[in-house]
Amino acid sequence: MRKMNAIEVSHLTKRFGDKVAVDDVSFTVGTGEVFGLLGPNGAGKTTTLRMITTLLKIDQGSVTIFGHDTAKEGRLARSMFGLTGQYASVDEDISARENLMIFSRLNGLSRAESKQRTTELLTEFSLVDSADKALKDFSGGMRRRLDLAVSLITRPALIFLDEPTTGLDPRTRTQMWDTIRKLVDQGSTIVLTTQYLDEADALADRIAVIDHGQLVKIGTPAELKQQVGGTTLTFTVDQPKQVATAVKLVTTQLKAVVQRAGQQLSVTLDQVAQLTPVLTALQQAKVAISHLTVQEPSLDDVFMDLTVGKN
Structure with missing residues (x-):
């Protein structure tokens, strides 16, 4: 039996006046995977996310969440996911504990259940020591963790994270990465929009690169780099x-063009397995070499290749 996809996006399109913000985008997100939406500012990734999560009306196309069409079964589809940043109405003048209690009750939990869930989330997101501080005294990292905690009150199977670490210091960013990995280990499906290439590389199973509203490439980080x-x-x-x-x-072994800069040579390998025959041939010919490096392409290279010069 085929495993149901968490999300199916089909021919998604959005216009703002004469501008096409999202242009015929289609992809699926498998259950249990981390799916990254990567693109420069204004590329259309956040607009895509807002349509998928029913915060923005779809002009053309369709979205299903665990098999439920968001246009026809919006309420049911919305009950199956959590979205960070959707709670703009959190009260800055009350504590993290009080905010979590309020949103737990709004999500239908009893007072006892709300208290228990609030305690669990404060512990899970390292907010216990700050639980009774007003939000206006929170750092950016603490506020981001609280946003995520609020979105997880109902333990949704699907979590949308829109730029979850923008503006955070490196240490807090790493803590958020650890939290995201923990959610995946617990069985969550995650859709992540980010501008940070290292973040997508570290967390995502597959990545969709969006530019000028179009899906320009999709694949695993390794496939995109290759x-x-x-x-x-x-x-x-x-x-x-x-x-x-x-x-x-080297030219004979690889049938490839060798770049030369003085005594330094560079060549592209189609696969890492080609390295051994090259080194063996050099050794047999008694050609002594040093400063050998094998550099995999990075997501930065992918990003530049797919988006730069196409603007």
């Missing part, structure tokens, strides 16, 4: 008189 052009092998030939021999050997 499409940029493979792994770069760089090394220095110790003896200047052996450089020409080294270039010939």
